[in-house]
Structure formats: structure tokens, C-alpha cells
Amino acid sequence: MQYEITAPAVLNHTVDLPSSKSVSNRALIIHALSGGGMLPQNLSDCDDTDVMIKALRDMPEVIDIKAAGTAMRFLTAYLAVTPGRHTITGIERMRHRPIRLLVDALRYLGAEVEYAGEEGYPPLRITGRPLDGGRIEIPGNVSSQYISALLMIGPVLRDGLRLHLTGDIISRPYIDMTLWIMGEFGAEAEWTDISTITVAPKPYAARGYNIENDWSAASYWYEMVALGGRDSEVTLTGLMDGSKQGDSSVSYIFSLLGVKTTFGTTEEGVPTTVRLSRNGHCVPRLEYDFINSPDLAQTFVVCCAALGVPFRFTGLQTLRIKETDRIEALKREMGKLGYVLRDVEGRELVWSGERCEPLPDAAVDTYDDHRMALAFAPLAMKWGRVRINNPHVVTKSYPHFWNDLKSSGFAIDIHE
Numbered sequence: 001m002q003y004e005i006t007a008p009a010v011l012n013h014t015v016d017l018p019s020s021k022s023v024s025n026r027a028l029i030i031h032a033l034s035g036g037g038m039l040p041q042n043l044s045d046c047d048d049t050d051v052m053i054k055a056l057r058d059m060p061e062v063i064d065i066k067a068a069g070t071a072m073r074f075l076t077a078y079l080a081v082t083p084g085r086h087t088i089t090g091i092e093r094m095r096h097r098p099i100r101l102l103v104d105a106l107r108y109l110g111a112e113v114e115y116a117g118e119e120g121y122p123p124l125r126i127t128g129r130p131l132d133g134g135r136i137e138i139p140g141n142v143s144s145q146y147i148s149a150l151l152m153i154g155p156v157l158r159d160g161l162r163l164h165l166t167g168d169i170i171s172r173p174y175i176d177m178t179l180w181i182m183g184e185f186g187a188e189a190e191w192t193d194i195s196t197i198t199v200a201p202k203p204y205a206a207r208g209y210n211i212e213n214d215w216s217a218a219s220y221w222y223e224m225v226a227l228g229g230r231d232s233e234v235t236l237t238g239l240m241d242g243s244k245q246g247d248s249s250v251s252y253i254f255s256l257l258g259v260k261t262t263f264g265t266t267e268e269g270v271p272t273t274v275r276l277s278r279n280g281h282c283v284p285r286l287e288y289d290f291i292n293s294p295d296l297a298q299t300f301v302v303c304c305a306a307l308g309v310p311f312r313f314t315g316l317q318t319l320r321i322k323e324t325d326r327i328e329a330l331k332r333e334m335g336k337l338g339y340v341l342r343d344v345e346g347r348e349l350v351w352s353g354e355r356c357e358p359l360p361d362a363a364v365d366t367y368d369d370h371r372m373a374l375a376f377a378p379l380a381m382k383w384g385r386v387r388i389n390n391p392h393v394v395t396k397s398y399p400h401f402w403n404d405l406k407s408s409g410f411a412i413d414i415h416e
């Protein structure tokens with residue numbers, strides 16, 4: 001299926017963003033480890049959270065987490081400390097997303113985890129039991145999700161956990177967000193030196209928890225405002241100033257590309273809305289390190305090229321093991337649209353301003369990656385129209401994205 005998206009002349013709308021899947025999936029694991037009570041509020045309705053809710057509610061013998069990296073990694077640790085035998089699996093791509101470092105760490109703690117297919121990759125067979133915990137090492141440069149997974153089981157380990165991270169630390173704000181949410185549920189977990197996190201063996205306290213909306217999803221609306229006319233304005237709901245989500249850095253980066261962020265306040269004085277408008281300034285060239293916010297890379301690659309802003313983006317080394325190889329996907333699709341990107345050893349993407357002949361009537365392929373559809377659709381604001389193949393991929397994190405576009409005045413023609 002293909003969507004042909006036509007943009008409105010002026011964008012001026014209020015958008016109710018989806019809830020954060022990263023926060024939702026952490027709150028669900030911690031809620032389960034705290035012994036239940038009231039479910040977290042404002043859970044995301046996306047696929048990645050849906051699989052987590054169902055797994056924790058039903059605990060079937062075979063748990064299929066589809067394409068959700070967080071669910072695969074967080075549930076692996078959860079199942080290792082929860083009595084019962086389960087196989088955890090996912091879609092074909094998930095069978096190629098590495099998990100060895102997490103499995104090694106759990107085995108070191110005494111967990112029973114076996115590979116049901118290829119060594120180093122899902123599916124896994126896990127027999128859960130109480131574990132002692134103690135001190136372990138894990139490289140910090142592959143996926144922060146392994147670290148978050150281990151941290152979240154820390155409070156239920158008999159001796160707690162001292163986690164020593166070796167090498168560079170990537171996606172660090174996600175680790176800090178894990179520690180923050182654990183703290184909200186009464187855990188004592190903190191950095192005790194530059195590369196060590198200590199978690200006390202103190203049980204979680206059951207409590208209600210309200211989940212913030214998704215700053216990564218906000219990035220696509222920032223992009224639309226950046227690419228739209230001078231009068232473009234969007235209000236986004238459910239976002240906090242001082243958010244613990246690392247992707248809230250989107251507001252700073254877009255200030256360099258002409259978008260102003262104004263936080264609004266509800267009657268109760270709680271800041272929950274963000275108004276995006278044009279600030280009239282745009283840098284002539286952008287250099288940025290995405291090591292802390294890998295999920296924003298696609299947004300800025302597409303947006304900068306469309307604005308004619310040459311860029312050098314570093315810290316992209318984890319993009320190859322996400323929903324697709326995002327480095328290759330970006331190079332190929334941007335090439336179809338007439339932009340020649342170069343990668344440097346799979347860690348950087350550079351656009352010097354070089355153009356090539358665009359394919360006539362090019363349609364953007366999405367590679368089973370929600371962020372390909374989400375990041376390329378805003379191009380309609382610049383060109384009037386854009387075509388996206390397999391548009392349903394957005395359900396991984398933002399199921400009502402196309403409806404939100406329609407409510408904002410976009411037209412969507414469906415081609416089978």
C-alpha cells in the first residue's frame with residue numbers, strides 16, 4: 001500500500017501526541033515488579049507497548065514481542081527473575097538484533113537463559129528464579145536497553161546490583177530515565193562513579209504513575225513547522241519542560257533550524273503544552289552528535305536536506321542495529337529524492353549539499369521502520385506532496401499519526 005500525502009497551505013493545529021513507549025514500557029515492568037496495584041496511566045496505544053501489556057498480563061508460554069526492542073530486552077531480564085518457563089521471540093528482524101551482552105550478564109548472575117535459534121540473537125528460552133545479584137560488567141556501547149533491563153531488576157535481586165559499564169556509553173539519557181522512573185517507584189539506584197551504577201536491594205513501592213507524551217514523536221511536528229511557511233504553528237499536548245526523555249533535546253536542535261518552542265501552562269499550573277512557531281533563524285550548516293538521541297537522526301537528516309542545510313551528523317553507530325539498517329535506508333531513500341549522502345564508517349552521515357537527479361514520482365520505502373515513514377512524511381510541507389510506501393509501519397510508536405495529519409489539514413490518497 002502507498003499513501004500520497006498532500007499538505008495544507010497553512011499548518012495551524014493542536015495535536016494530541018501519543019504517550020512515550022519508552023516510559024510506558026519501563027513503567028509496566030516496574031509496576032509488575034512492584035507487585036501490581038493500579039496500572040500506569042496514559043499508557044501508549046502503540047504496538048511496542050501493546051505487546052508488553054499483553055505479555056505481562058497473560059504470561060503465555062511463548063511471548064511474541066513483534067518488533068519491540070525495549071520489550072525484548074526488558075522482558076528478558078524480567079523473565080529471568082520471575083518463576084516460570086517462557087520462550088520470547090519476535091519478528092524476523094528481531095532475530096537479527098543482538099542480545100548476547102544481556103544474556104551473558106544475566107547468566108553471570110546465575111540466570112537460566114538459552115538461545116532457541118542462533119547464538120547471540122532471539123528467540124530465547126528463559127527459566128526464571130530468584131537471583132542473588134552482585135557486581136557485573138557490561139559494555140556500554142551497543143544498546144542502553146541491556147543496561148536499563150538489568151537496572152530495573154536490580155531492586156528485586158537479593159544483594160542488589162553494582163553495574164560497571166565498560167567502553168563508551170551510548171544512549172545515556174535512556175539509562176538516566178530508567179534510574180529516574182525507578183526512583184519514582186521508591187528504588188535507590190544511582191551513579192556511584194563515572195561508569196558504575198549501584199542499585200540497593202530495596203523493593204519497589206506500588207504507586208500510580210502518569211506517563212508523559214512522546215518527545216520523539218514531537219520531532220515530526222517540529223520538522224513540519226521547520227519545513228512549512230512562515231505562519232506555520234502547532235501546539236503539542238502532554239509534554240513537560242525539563243522532561244527526563246532525552247529526545248526533548250529536539251527543542252534545542254530545532255531552535256537552530258528556525259523553530260521556536262513555547263511551553264504552556266494549564267489552569268492547575270502544570271506545564272503540559274508546547275507551541276511550535278517560526279523564529280526566523282536558521283544556521284547555514286549543522287554539526288550534531290546524536291550519540292544521546294539516536295531516534296532523532298532520521299528527522300534531522302531529512303529536514304536539513306530539505307531546508308538546504310548541509311550537515312555532518314556523528315554518533316550514529318547504533319543505527320545499523322535498529323528496526324532496519326537506518327544508515328543504508330537513509331542513503332538510499334534520500335538518493336531517490338535527489339540528495340547524495342555519504343557515511344563515514346557507519347558512524348557518521350554527511351551531506352555537503354551535493355544533489356543528483358531525483359527519480360520521477362519517487363515513493364519513499366519504509367523498511368518496516370516507523371521512523372522512515374514518520375520522518376519523510378513532513379516533506380509534504382516543503383514540496384506540497386510526498387508518497388510513502390507501507391505507511392502502516394507507524395503503529396510501532398505512533399498509531400494515529402496519519403489521522404493526526406488528516407485532522408491538521410493534510411489529504412491522504414490511498415493507492416493499493
Ligand SMILES: O=C(O)C1=C[C@@H](OP(=O)(O)O)[C@@H](O)[C@H](O)C1
Pocket residue numbers: 021022023070142143144145148170171174294295318
Ligand atoms: O531504552 C529505550 O527506551 C530506548 C533506547 C534506545 O535504544 P539503544 O539504547 O539501543 O540505542 C532507543 O533507540 C530506543 O528507541 C528506545
Ligand SMILES: C=C(OP(=O)(O)O)C(=O)O
Pocket residue numbers: 067068069070071295322323371397
Ligand atoms: C530503535 C527503536 O526502538 P526499539 O529499539 O525499542 O525497537 C525506535 O523506536 O526507534
